[in-house]
Amino acid sequence: MIRELVEFQSPPGLSSGERFRVIYRLEGSEDEALARARDICLEQTVEFPDDLIPEGFIRDSVLGRIESFGKGAHGSFEAVIGFPVETAAGELTQLLNVVFGNISIKPGIFVQALDLSASLYARFTGPRFGIAGLRRVLGAENRPLLSTALKPMGLTARGLASLAGRFALGGIDLIKDDHGLTDQPFAPFEERVARCAQAVMDANRETGMRCLYAPNVTAPAHLVVARARYAKEAGAGALLVAPGITGPDAMRLLAAENDIGLPILAHPALQGSFVMGGNGISHYCIFGQLARLAGADASIFPNFGGRFSFSRDECGSIARGCREPMGPLAPIFPSPGGGMTLENVPEMREFYGNDVVYLMGGGLFRHSDDLAENCRHFRKLVGG
């Protein structure tokens, strides 16, 4: 049987020799961690017993390969594994599968970072705007950007549009739908998007600013692109999507479609378990690198000190994943939110610097009864 398999191996010409790298953190003793690294090489490519893999092409040009292995942080081990670029087939979906598909079902394995290769990067559009592009659209040079969310669910489309108008008058840069607003009868998608986009355009005429409304296009698979097109037609200036719900490739598609071409905010819903447990993907990688590879221009995540559990260090690593060099991909905005208040703005200014989108939701309702005035206060606090 093995002999017959050899006969059907792909010809060596099909391998470029190019590999992309994934850095894994592995738990256990040194022997256990090394066994995990070896397992990843098999499980994520051929998924076949080692002793049954024929010599030649498959072993040389399909299997993952341990490029380095050694002690990592906190008593764990770190392995750099190189995968033949052909295994990912130039698809974000299959790349995710090679990086963490089956091993997501095995404990003690954590994806720390991606180090992709040239031909793989070339297959992805990446962020269409990035930090520089979004600043250009907004006419906002070198200052932190301000963002807020339309909520609570249960308001009518008119009510949400009224909020949107006031936020825009108050100087918010990016007004997004709450990520739970999709197509509820309370405020159906088309009516909500049309009214909110109009309210923001009206406010912009008054202020001379270029506030963007980002409707939520997290939607059933056949509707994501259709809703984005409708949103653009209606005058929305950006899009919100939760790649953990739609699948990350739907976000990539939104970024890649030339006839949409709007800045994209990524929302972290349903992705938390990847950073909470006995295996997973690092904050740096999932909310930084992967959001960016999948086309986000800003990556929303729960800020430290709020009602979520991310630490200062974890949030810092997300900001690095958004902004550090990553092949040809533009740097993107980290967008901390979730329980932000006007009180902790000074601490955040120092921590995140200027290339950040602050997302404040409920907190904006607290300063006074005048919402536009609260926004202006937020803006003054943030400065820049």
Place this chain on the structure above:
Amino acid sequence: MIRELVEFQSPPGLSSGERFRVIYRLEGSEDEALARARDICLEQTVEFPDDLIPEGFIRDSVLGRIESFGKGAHGSFEAVIGFPVETAAGELTQLLNVVFGNISIKPGIFVQALDLSASLYARFTGPRFGIAGLRRVLGAENRPLLSTALKPMGLTARGLASLAGRFALGGIDLIKDDHGLTDQPFAPFEERVARCAQAVMDANRETGMRCLYAPNVTAPAHLVVARARYAKEAGAGALLVAPGITGPDAMRLLAAENDIGLPILAHPALQGSFVMGGNGISHYCIFGQLARLAGADASIFPNFGGRFSFSRDECGSIARGCREPMGPLAPIFPSPGGGMTLENVPEMREFYGNDVVYLMGGGLFRHSDDLAENCRHFRKLVGG
């Protein structure tokens, strides 16, 4: 401000009063667990500070509500939370968001089970075939079904087709692509699918059986449906998809499209972290109930005793999630695999009974050098 929000609340006529229920397991002391339950009611619907939520429609008809709270298993607590059916907007994507979107970023919260309501079930096709339908297609009454995978990656399309033919001659019911085969240059999608489908059809003519080939349509967002249509045209009898990679709604769409109409096998890649950590979704729910709601006819998961870490109890709970009554949804096949060998078939027969799809990959290569003969041996062992 709060006064103005009230003015924009949706009218009571927009609420049906119908709620769907989610059973959560909550960690911590009783007070902590109760605080978590209260938090879920807010976080998953209005995502707004409790004290800012106006009385009336939003509080009555949008917020989640604790319907019961008490001690659960192993020192944890259990809460049943009822969510107004309108919050899910009849969308699988938004239903997932209400069930576990933002709280996936909070520790100590586990989705145990869904208890959906009538109008919500009515929005989903669910499994098009289920156990009875798949048995009908295969002409296989009341016996366990046999399944295997085409691999390793790196074989040519001809090589994979040669394997497919031999598996079909040996009496395998369902021959799936390995879930890592997408559109690699080693065996490009269209060539592979055409050759493998043909090989299985040829074998079926010889044996008089009705073996189905299930190509992998886990693909970029704009290609999932297109690849499924191509597969059907080429004569494939089923489809394989990994909802953790494409997003579960892409699988639902495949099941719902009348012009595709093929049985669907769900693969667990990239979903493992949901059952591995400090929060998540139970095995019962994610690999049983959710796979079924999203249209799978068989749900593949790593069997106990193999190279993965699921326990006997966890595998049993998946089988229950596949087969127990769930509104109008047909029961589906649990499909244990991953490190199965011919040796542990007897133990599995006793554990899973007859309504099961056994998935054996590498193990089928071990008995002898004659692959078709190994399949016949597998079939004899399984009996039924």
